Amino acid sequence: MTTLQAARLVFGREIRAKLRDKAFIFSTVSFLVVLIASIAIPAMLNSGPTKVAVVDSAAVAPLRAAQLDVREIADPAAAERLLRDGEVDAVVLPGPKVVAMEDAPSEVLNALSTVPPVELLDPPPFDEFIAIFVPLALAMLCYITSLLFGLQIAQSVVEEKQTRIVEILVATIPARALLAGKIAAMTTLAFAQIALLSVIALVGTTVADLDAGVISALRPALGWFLPFFILGFVMLATLWAAVGALAARQEDLGSTSGTVQMAVLIPFFAVLFLRDNSTALTALSYFPLSSPMAMPIRIFENSAAAWEPFLALAVLALSAAGMLVIGARIYHGSLLRTNGKTSFATAWRTRVTTG
Amino acid sequence: MVMTTVLNVEAVNRSFGDRQVLKDVSFTVDSGRLTGFVGANGAGKTTTMRIILGVLAADTGTVTWRGNPISKNDRQLFGYMPEERGLYPKMTVGEQVVYLGRLHGLSAADAKRRTTALLERLELAERAGDPVEKLSLGNQQRAQIAAALVHDPELLVLDEPFSGLDPIAVETVLAVLRERARTGAAVLFSSHQLELVERLCDDLVIIADGTVRAAGSRAGLREQHALPRFRIEVDGDAGWLRDEPGVTLLELDGAQAVFDLTAGADEQAVLRAALGRGPVRAFGPVRPSLAEIFREVIQ
Numbered sequence: 001m002t003t004l005q006a007a008r009l010v011f012g013r014e015i016r017a018k019l020r021d022k023a024f025i026f027s028t029v030s031f032l033v034v035l036i037a038s039i040a041i042p043a044m045l046n047s048g049p050t051k052v053a054v055v056d057s058a059a060v061a062p063l064r065a066a067q068l069d070v071r072e073i074a075d076p077a078a079a080e081r082l083l084r085d086g087e088v089d090a091v092v093l094p095g096p097k098v099v100a101m102e103d104a105p106s107e108v109l110n111a112l113s114t115v116p117p118v119e120l121l122d123p124p125p126f127d128e129f130i131a132i133f134v135p136l137a138l139a140m141l142c143y144i145t146s147l148l149f150g151l152q153i154a155q156s157v158v159e160e161k162q163t164r165i166v167e168i169l170v171a172t173i174p175a176r177a178l179l180a181g182k183i184a185a186m187t188t189l190a191f192a193q194i195a196l197l198s199v200i201a202l203v204g205t206t207v208a209d210l211d212a213g214v215i216s217a218l219r220p221a222l223g224w225f226l227p228f229f230i231l232g233f234v235m236l237a238t239l240w241a242a243v244g245a246l247a248a249r250q251e252d253l254g255s256t257s258g259t260v261q262m263a264v265l266i267p268f269f270a271v272l273f274l275r276d277n278s279t280a281l282t283a284l285s286y287f288p289l290s291s292p293m294a295m296p297i298r299i300f301e302n303s304a305a306a307w308e309p310f311l312a313l314a315v316l317a318l319s320a321a322g323m324l325v326i327g328a329r330i331y332h333g334s335l336l337r338t339n340g341k342t343s344f345a346t347a348w349r350t351r352v353t354t355g
Numbered sequence: 356m357v358m359t360t361v362l363n364v365e366a367v368n369r370s371f372g373d374r375q376v377l378k379d380v381s382f383t384v385d386s387g388r389l390t391g392f393v394g395a396n397g398a399g400k401t402t403t404m405r406i407i408l409g410v411l412a413a414d415t416g417t418v419t420w421r422g423n424p425i426s427k428n429d430r431q432l433f434g435y436m437p438e439e440r441g442l443y444p445k446m447t448v449g450e451q452v453v454y455l456g457r458l459h460g461l462s463a464a465d466a467k468r469r470t471t472a473l474l475e476r477l478e479l480a481e482r483a484g485d486p487v488e489k490l491s492l493g494n495q496q497r498a499q500i501a502a503a504l505v506h507d508p509e510l511l512v513l514d515e516p517f518s519g520l521d522p523i524a525v526e527t528v529l530a531v532l533r534e535r536a537r538t539g540a541a542v543l544f545s546s547h548q549l550e551l552v553e554r555l556c557d558d559l560v561i562i563a564d565g566t567v568r569a570a571g572s573r574a575g576l577r578e579q580h581a582l583p584r585f586r587i588e589v590d591g592d593a594g595w596l597r598d599e600p601g602v603t604l605l606e607l608d609g610a611q612a613v614f615d616l617t618a619g620a621d622e623q624a625v626l627r628a629a630l631g632r633g634p635v636r637a638f639g640p641v642r643p644s645l646a647e648i649f650r651e652v653i654q
Contacts, residue, residue, distance in 0.1 A: 163444060167405075167435075171430065
């Protein structure tokens, strides 16, 4: 049997085990629910056009022109009752005089007043909320998925160590087949989740009727996000496996995985805080630990040249390859040390025969 | 069936830090035979087994399989039961054994067929659908043995296969191991239960402090380590032996006695003396038990 065949068997087992793991299913489903809710709830809260009860017949035409939901009412008292009952958002009395409950209804006021024409010399491509929300959501998605599935890798490595089955496994197949199968399985699951969420986000934003500019900016950003995410995940995956192997029990994971957690956390916050500094964001979009978050943001904001994502992806691929070598060596060097935590240096120096 | 040496451990040394745990360890394992690997805790049994399985590297020395250094493909033909047992706790017994069979290169259909047969043989068939964590310790042990045997290994390496087994399971496992040896597998197992090893093994390797103190067939070792000790049964009382020259009486129970002879004394002279006093019902050398040989060689 070749290493590839062995890795494929490991891959199959890992996927089956995860799909039967209730905790895993629960976390994935709840993540999906949160995402769908975050798209659906604003859309539901935005319950159509402002409703206005109009007593002043002269105000009907301009309000209709502003696409408000206009109800003509003859009796001012009846109009006020509708307002108090929450049936309408505002009442327009003759005068015209606008009556509302708590806030001045700006849409109604705008429709009834003469606003001087405005010309913006540098209009933002889409409104401010979207401009902040989308990059944040991308970075969060990358961060949470990376952490969640990375920890799953570490836990599955510790499980094999803690239950001691690892000794049978490495006596049977090369340790690198075991490592490769495990990483491939978890990357597939993480990617499936990210891809599913991306599709939901695209469909959701289309259904939620966001403006076309947002959707056309989101598509390339999400399209690039997927390959960046995969490579970024694979790069850290071997390290997750390595810190899993350094631990002897699940309880040790907290301390052995600290460095890798930082490797996910620090770039996330760096991207978050330096987002408005274009030099810093450009640098972050090439740095392998942060490029999966920073580059898609730059693409979304249309500030990256066409060749830039390719270069950043190449840098990421090279770093991933280097990290695979380091992670695999640590993983292998500490896999059979079941008495307590193994130090990084000890694992690095350990001699092993099986490849 | 022809027995041949299949596994050859030659002058293996291994240290952990500055502690040398194996010193020039050499022995062979033959196909079709059960080889017992005996030693106190910390003598180096597990380290030796891990080196054979390729889980650990030797500092110097070689391990060969059928005359060649052990390759990845050879290892697929080995079955291993480590001292520290382990299976996936949430996976069912059946799936687990099938999975390990497939890792050893069996096709899916083959792995399933053999798993069913093996679980049947180990009286574990009705638990095949249960996760390992739901099994009793004894049954987990049987599942572990199934995991080591599913691919019909040519070499079985079992580290303390009987620890934790109830007496019935011990008999089942003993029978299964004998079957495997009869069909040509080489079986190397470690144990500190010397009576079990004595019953089961054909060959023996005794290790102490990282060095092999004795190795060979069980009969040969008993021969080799036989003391000048004899048992005699006569009619009447055997108490007269006390006064025979060269005899040290160890046990006396009426007509039966066990005695040692001093070096150079002739047991035939004692026999003749006994015959001169009346009929002799039994007379012969006392072979040392494995426990006695063990105590002697590890000194």
